[in-house]
Amino acid sequence: MTLKAIKFTPKVMLEAPRRSPAVPSPDGLKALFTVSTYDFEEHKKTSEIRVLDIETAQSKVLVQNLGANEPNWIGNDEFIYFKSAEKGKTVLVVDSVSNPGGDSQQEVITIDGVLSNLKTKKFPSGKIALACSALAKPDGRLANPEAEPKPHSSAKIYSSLFVRHWDTWLTENRNSIWYSALEKCDGKYSLVSGGFYNALAGTDLSSPVPPFGGTGDFDICHKGLVFVAKDPKLDPAIYTKTDLYFVPITGFTEPKLPPPKIIETPGLEGYTQSPVFSHCGRKVAFTRMRSKQYESDKPRILLLRDIEDIGPAEEFFTTEDGEGGWDFRPESILWSADDSTLYTTAEHHARTLVWELPADPAHAKELPTEVKTVEGSVGDLRLLSDSSKKLFITSTSLIDNSCYSVVDPSHGTVSVVSSGSRQGKTFGLNRSSCGDIWFKGAGGYPVHALVLRPSNFDKNKKYPLAFLIHGGPQGAWLDGWSTRWNPAIFAEQGYVVVTPNPTGSTGYGMALQDGITGDWGGRPYNDLVACFEYIADNLTYVDTNRAVALGASYGGYMINWIQGHPLGRKFKALVCHDGVFSTLNQWSTEELFFPIHDFHGTIYDNRAAYEEWDPAQHVHEWATPQLIIHSELDYRLPITEGLSPFNILQAKGIPSRLLMFPDENHWVIKPENSLVWHREVLNWINKYSGVDESTFVDRRKADL
Structure with a gap:
């Protein structure tokens, strides 16, 4: 007997096991990954390696512990991981994979701080270099905020920009990279x-770069460490510039390192990412953007030829x-x-x-x-093994x-291992159930747009339209999974879901993406109007x-913009999640x-x-x-951006509802909150679209 969802509902989605990317062993025979689940009956999360x-x-299960994370191979049988301990320790x-939890299991050391983003590199000598990230105090020592004495006052005092970030x-x-060697x-x-x-002690540098920097911000080899860090001479609130640095480390045991060397990239001074x-x-290969004030500029691939003879x-x-x-x-x-x-990975027409x-750039003629x-x-993506031509x-x-x-690139073959x-x-x-449409935008x-139909779709029936608008604004709807905005959730309620990628979207060339700059409510809005008209004229089942x-972030902005323009009268109901109410508040x-x-x-100035x-x-x-959703920890778009439009809707007597989360940021991540989010959103749109409430069902057991 196998569990199968009679109907794909929010509860089914949120309770489904979530797997991390898998890491193949050096011999390519096995792969490590983590799995987390949430049980709404017991209101409890579980986690496994x-x-x-x-x-x-x-x-098979190797480790079952909520605090276990960051598994890395240190051989074909042995692996290493971090385990959270009390009072902020790690x-x-x-x-051992062959005998997990047995005599070979060893707690090597307990560190007084939260360590994450573990990377390992085995040297021919058998010694294993380790690098990870953790908070550092201004003097370079490891920080553990959870163990520090609590101040008597809650005051926060600042005298420069960038007083808060994300949530x-x-x-x-500040974040720093820490190194050691295992023997x-x-x-x-x-x-x-x-x-x-601390590899960055005595410098003004910090890495990984918040809020999303991780293992992709640094790499290690037997010659040392490369890492990405913000330019300390520029204000991080005003500029995006991050540089690539190299620090030689011969044994990963020396307590003091020479100053990091910056890698020059003439003509490019934006974000630096993915050094390998x-x-x-x-x-070293890496990417870098050109503009130092455009977070979504085009990354370019670069090569540093010799880390021991550093040139541009x-x-x-x-x-x-x-x-x-x-x-x-x-x-x-x-x-x-x-x-x-x-x-390399790159988006193309809603797929990565x-x-x-x-x-070698000299050989890259095509x-x-x-x-x-x-x-x-x-x-x-990773190599299947240390010597393999295949990709995992x-x-x-x-x-x-x-x-x-x-995947075997040389033969063009693909073999699914596990879904x-x-x-x-x-x-x-x-x-x-999946499809695509192409239509003419505002300028021809x-x-x-991606289209997702219900799994029980009948071409002879008509289904209400769920029109989803992505955030960014430089972003895109992808043929990919999401537990926050999952088109299948709406499709299985009985909607045909259309997710347009209008002006501003990534994956269609920089001209379309950059066309939104200075034109937030212009071309993108007109593209959405064109999409709606195309659906009305061509999709007979809609x-x-x-x-x-519905939309979030910039998509929430567009919901508020649509509300004040003719397209807004085409919809029975709107949903705005963490959207911009007034651009004057940016x-x-x-x-x-x-x-x-x-x-x-x-x-x-403008x-x-x-x-x-x-x-x-x-x-x-x-x-x-209109339903308004906003969260108090969203420091990108403060809570007033949700309260203001709700107050206006209420004052004008327009049917409206406010959903607020005091403990979420720009996203709703906690399972219990996410379940409420989905319930409120689906109840709202179903009420106005006329979708039958009988579509709400929970998970049941059934034979496949």
Whole structure:
């Protein structure tokens, strides 16, 4: 008997096991991954570290502990991981895949702080280099806020910009990278130096870069450490500039390091990301943006040829105008086993794909070629083994929450190893429900949208439209899984879901993406109008007279903009999650480079640009029922951006509802809160679209 969802509901989605990307063993026979679940009956989360047999696709539990995380191989049988302990401490644990929890399990050391983002590198001597991240005090010592004495006053005092970020008020502590070496003697592991050293001590640098920086912000090899850090000479609230640095570390045991060396990238001074050492340890590939005030600028792939003779990095696909010859946005980078080829991920038409190119800019005469992968979007790619020509890929899709596959780029073959949902069957979802449409945008250019139909779709029936608008604004709806905005949740309620990627969207070339700058309510809005009209004229199975529209972040902005314009009268109900009510309030955010770029300057130098696309200027036209969702820890868009439109809706007598979370940020992440979010959203749109309440069912057991 196998669990199958009779109906894919929010509860089914939120209780489904969530798998991390899988990490293959050095011999390519096994893969480590974590699984977390949440039980709404017991209101409890569980977490496991598991190992997957790549040949048989069978997995087994290695560690069952809520605090266990960051599993890494240190051999073909042994692995290492962090385990959270009381009072903010972290335990470094070594264990065996063949005998987990047995005599070989060892708690190597307990560290007085929260360690994360563990990376390992085994040297020919058998010694294992370790690097991770943790908070550091201003003097360079490890910080443990949980163990520090609590002050008698709650006052926070600042005298410079960037007082808070994402969902946290900043303190004097900063992220730093810590290193050590693990050695085995008489069957027992120990840290050679007895602890971890701060690689950035005595500098003004901090890495990984908050709020989303992690293992992708640094890499290690036998020659040392490369890492990404903000330029300390520029205000982080005003500028995006992050640089790449190298620190030589010969044994990962020396307590004091030479000053980091900056890697020059002439003509490029924006975000630096994804540094990766070649296997020989001499070269580094990474990406960098050009603009120092545009967080969504196009990354370019660069190569540092020799880490021991540092010169300027070389850019791939350069052009005389500086725009670059490849109009895609490369993200993660992987070296082939022989260091001759680079693999990178990049969006293309609502999918994140893998691309292949020579590892030397001088040899990269042609643009990268696509590597065949499973349907959907790639989230992680690795070599199957240390010497393999094959890739091990973690991906998701609109119907599948986790898929591990093996790809052979040289032969164009793909083999699915394991799917967390049996490629959607566990959820009652299938690929035939997915589709695409293309339509003419505001300027006659092609615009793309994904379409998801109910699993019991009948082409002879009409279904109300769920019109989803993405955030960013430089972002896109992807053929990928989400537990926050999952199109299948709406489709299984009985909607045809359309997720347009209008002007501002990534994955369709920089001209379409950059077209939103200074034009928030212009071309993007007109593209959405064109999409709605295309649906009404061409999708005979969609009832646009019962349409609803929903959006978050910039999508929430667009909901408020639509509310004050003619398209707003086409919908029976609207949902705005953490949206912008007034562009004049954009300077209450934390990353000020965002409005400076998107509105062509500061509010005091170019106020007219902020006023032109201000939804609050059109509240006299508001008339459609609207649900407002906002959270108090959203420091990107403060809670008043939700309270203001709700107050106006209520004062005008327009049916409206406010959902507020005091303990969530820009996203609703906690399972219990997420279940309430889905209940409120679905109840709201179903009420106005006329969807039958009988569509609400919970998970049941059934034979497949």
